[in-house]
Amino acid sequence: MSENQDVMTALTIRLEDELFAVEASRVREILDLVPITEVPSAPSFVGGLINVRGRVVPLADLRVMFGMERPEPDEDTRIVVMEVDIDGEPTIAGILADKVHDVTDIEAASIEEAPKVGMRWRPEFVKGIGKRNGGFIIIPDMEKIFETPAGRSQAGAASEERAAS
Amino acid sequence: MNISDPTETFRQEARELLDQLEAGLLDLEQDPSNADLINSTFRALHTIKGSGAMFGFTAVAEFVHDFETAFDRVRKGESEANAALIGVALDAKDHIHLLIENPDAPIDGGAAILMALRASLDGGTSGAHAEPAPVEPAVAAPAAASTATSQAKGWRLTFYLPADALIYGTNPELLLAELAQIGPTNVLALTDRIPDLEVMDPEVSYLGWQVDLAVADDPTAAIDDVFLFLRDNMDLTLVPLAAEAPSGAGVEISLEDVMPEAPFVAEPPAPAPAVASEVAPVAKPAPVAKKTKPAEKAEADKPQATSLRVPAERLDELMDRVGELVIAQARLSQIAASSSDAGLKTIAEELERLSSGLRDTTMGIRMVPIGTIFSRFRRLVHDLSNELGKQIEFITTGEETELDKTVIERLADPLVHLIRNSVDHGLESAEKRVAAGKDPKGTVRLSAVYSGAEVAISVIDDGAGLNHERIRAKAEENGLILPEAKLTEQELNHLIFAPGFSTAKEVTALSGRGVGMDVVKRTIDGLRGTIDVATTPGKGSVFTLRLPLTLAIIDGMLIRVGGGRYTIPLAAVEECVELPAGVEANAKGRNFLDIRGSLVPYLRLREVFGLKGQGDEHEKVVIVSSGEGRVGLVVDQIIGNNQTVIKQLSKLHSGIKSFSGATILGDGTVALILDTAHLVASGQSYVERNLGRAA
Incomplete structure (x- = not known):
């Protein structure tokens, strides 16, 4: 795994005005914005579905999890199609990015653990913070981020069932 | 972990063979004297043993060897395939299954099963495999044969390799060397099949060998091991060599002995008293030399060409791709429709035709006959019958009905529950049945038929039928319905699918814990199917599952x-x-x-x-x-x-x-x-x- 290596090869994307890094090896492709099908009563984090080469792929919006604004998409908006583990099950998902920057190497030594306090975001969603060119790059913990809504939606389904019966 | 592919292949093959074995044993129970069944069962065992040994499943091979030896006595008509024997044999089959799935885990119980197996063979002297088992097939007069065997000084093996053996890299020298390891050999090459020079194909193996083995015990098993890969397509005969003085032995044997080699092989197998019929497709000593190549090829290819083993994931992948193609084609048609380009329109139409054909074919590939899961229920009913002491006749129809493989896989569990339910709750005990004027033997039918775009699968029993009062009382007790609630018959019937519902007064090992029927309902819902229940008090119940043909x-x-x-x-x-x-x-x-x-x-x-x-x-x-x-x-x-x-x-x-x-x-x-x-x-x-x- 990349943690054990000296560098992490990462794709950097921008959400609002923060840089995020996702593991480049997990990225399948980067798409321009495509028509998004809204899923009624789905959590807003994964409120949509897109067609990626004939596959129906859930579209996630990390900005929801990081409590960011969700402005209308513009010409820089991209969809990063990547592999994520949802409750241990490898799944293809798209994530919205306000802008995709580049692929870069982040030195493992420069990655620090997320501070427990003083952060705008829920610490469990942040795997670490890297530094580059004097700025910070947030490395999100994709497994944690994708795990929670699944669990939550299962709980939600249970309550829906209760309501229905 | 180093999971090598051949091992997995062996496992898959063995699983199929075990299923075959099980089916054979169950059939045998109905028809204990059917020689074909006995032989096919034996063959399945033998193949498991052979390939098991080859892939290093020694525990399997050893166990199966003993099982096989014991079962050999059934094949020879020395014991009969009675219910007790079938029961133990089924246990043995399960044991083999365990051994194959967990080759490294130490699994006990094998010895006990073998003991039981031998015990259930009529008055079996313990260690049936230890005694020199005679190889004589049924055609030979058993008495004469066994005397001959006991006096045998050795064995004469005559074999011709398959014509293509050399092409596939078989080295006769090595085979002979292996034979020599069984015991002292005396080898004679047989040249009778070598054709004239002008028609001789240098790549074809024409030579035969006559090997006299100076061993007392039956070397059949050892010889089969030597020819493991060639056995199906070759001519091989094994006869016991009579004592030097032919006078003492039975008539057939002495005849055998004096027969000149060449005519012996060339002759049709009519008397063939000593053909080791271990492996069933005994290559017929064909009208030798002129065996035309194409015919031989067709013979060899036939079994392989009929089916192809493909991992299920690849089929899913194929289906995905075809789905993509259908979608892309729909888009093309849309564009072509709004264009005035005649060429584009033609191509779009052509593509539409092709892709819909491809779609149908692909969906056809995924269709599997439902009989593949029906067979495992026979075992279930067999076991239930023993456990509950109820006599049950289990009838299946419509095995050829095809359904999408994913549907079939997910159907297995619900059907297990339904059949258990019918056997445990539906069928009455024999005494009750007699009292009600019914055949003491209950009947459970499992049938599958097409109905429109659906398949209807029914589990039908001729038991007591659902007891509406009891269902109602139980449902009220469990708080599933209000005491005054008015329910239609259908609604009452469907209450048994409610979670936590069970009317069995006693909890048996099989059912009555209130889980199961709700699983049935949930699974069938998940498959977009429906369940109908029809019941006639005293006459029995019918559970019908209606399922869409495909999920794709x-x-x-x-x-x-x-x-x-x-x-x-x-x-x-x-x-x-x-x-x-x-x-x-x-x-x-x-x-x-x-x-x-x-x-x-x-x-x-x-x-x-x-x-x-x-x-x-x-x-x-x-x-x-x-x-x-x-x-x-x-x-x-x-x-x-x-x-x-x-x-x-x-x-x-x-x-x-x-x-x-x-x-x-x-x-x-x-x-x-x-x-x-x-x-x-x-x-x-x-x-x-x-x-x-x-x-």
């Missing part, structure tokens, strides 16, 4: 609600009507439509989906049904019918019950597929709430 592609009706488009499975749609204007105002908040005199509840999909805004001026109602229930779905627009390639939703969305999947439309956008069973259920509960309030 369905006909759908495309509708629009707000800005989103959705697909409703067409099979569920009963009719479409316009929502009468002002129906809201009159209904006083109760959403019912009068469809030709019956009240049908309706749901506004707009509300179900939590969409904002007003609906269109002329809303439509799509009436869908599921099982007995109906519900109207209010939509903004009905767009039309379409072929729907079903895509499963990811875990992220699997919790949303209103949708059963998604599909991709002709323009490339994703549309969700409505789960009609769920919507009908929530419509029904709506009815109950409202009617309850009104009452």
Whole structure:
């Protein structure tokens, strides 16, 4: 795994005005914005579905999890199609990015653990913070981020069932 | 971990052989003297042993060897395949299965099973395999043969390799060396099959060998090991060599001995008293030398060409690709339709034809006969019959009915529960049956038939039928229904599928724990199927599962609600009507439509989906049904019918019950597929709430 290596090869994307890094090896492709099908009563984090080469792929919006604004998409908006583990099950998902920057190497030594306090975001969603060119790059913990809504939606389904019966 | 492929291949093959073995044993129980069955069972065992040894499953090979040796006595007619023996043999089969699945785990119990196996063979002297088992097949007079065997000084093996043996790299020298390891050999080459020089093919193996083995014990097994890979296509005979003075032995043997070698092989196998019939497709000593190559090839190719083993994932992948193709083709057709280019139109049409053909073929590949799971229920019934002490006749029909493989895989569990239920709860004990004037032997039927785009699978028993009073009492006790609730017969029948429901007074090992039937319901719902229950007190019950033929592609009706488009499975749609204007105002908040005199509840999909805004001026109602229930779905627009390639939703969305999947439309956008069973259920509960309030 990349943690054990000296560098992490990462794709950097921008959400609002923060840089995020996702593991480049997990990225399948980067798409321009495509028509998004809204899923009624789905959590807003994964409120949509897109067609990626004939596959129906859930579209996630990390900005929801990081409590960011969700402005209308513009010409820089991209969809990063990547592999994520949802409750241990490898799944293809798209994530919205306000802008995709580049692929870069982040030195493992420069990655620090997320501070427990003083952060705008829920610490469990942040795997670490890297530094580059004097700025910070947030490395999100994709497994944690994708795990929670699944669990939550299962709980939600249970309550829906209760309501229905 | 180093899981090498051949091992996995062996496992797969062994699993199939074990299934075959099990089926054979169960058939044998019905028909204990059927020599074909005995032979095919034996063959399955033998193949497992051979390939097991080859892939290093020594425990398997050893166990199977002993099993085989014991079973050999059945084959020779020394013991009979009685129920006790079949029972132990089935245990042995399970043991082999365990050994194959966990080759490294130390598994005990093998010795005990073998003991039991030998014990159940008539008066079996312990260690049946230790005594020199005679190889004589049934045709030979057993008495004469066994005397001959016991006096045998050695064995004469005559063999011709398959004609293509050299091409496939067989080295006769090595084979002879291996034979030499069995015991001292005296080898003589047989040249009778070598044709004239002008017709001789230098790559073909014409030579035969006559090997006299100076061993006392039956070397059949050892010889079979040597020729493991060649055995099916070669001529091989093994005869005991009579004592030097031919006078002492039986007549056949001495005849055998004096026969000149060449004519012996060339002759048809008519007397063939000593052909080791261990491996059944005994290559017939064909009218030798002139064996034409093509014919031989066809013979060899036939069994392989009929089927091909493909990993299931590849089929799924293929289906995905075809789905993509169908979608891409739909887009092309759309573009071609709006273009004036005649060439483009032609290609688009051609492609449409091709892709729909490809789609049908691909879906056909995924279809599997349901008989593949029926066979395992025979074992279940066999075991249940022993355990409960009920005599059961189990009849299956419609094994050839084909269903999508994913449907079949998921059907196995529900059918196990239904069959258990029928055997345990449905069928009465023999005494009760006699008292009721019925055959003491109960019957459970499992049948599958096509009905339209569905397959109906029924589990039918001739037992006591469902006891409505008991179901009712139990349901009240468990708080599933109110004591005064009025229920139709169908509703009462369906109560047994409620979670936590069980009427069995005693909990048996098999059923009565109240789990099972609700699993059936849930699985069948998940497969977009329905369950019907029909029961006649004293006569029995019929459980019918209706399932769609495939889960991969369905006909759908495309509708629009707000800005989103959705697909409703067409099979569920009963009719479409316009929502009468002002129906809201009159209904006083109760959403019912009068469809030709019956009240049908309706749901506004707009509300179900939590969409904002007003609906269109002329809303439509799509009436869908599921099982007995109906519900109207209010939509903004009905767009039309379409072929729907079903895509499963990811875990992220699997919790949303209103949708059963998604599909991709002709323009490339994703549309969700409505789960009609769920919507009908929530419509029904709506009815109950409202009617309850009104009452």
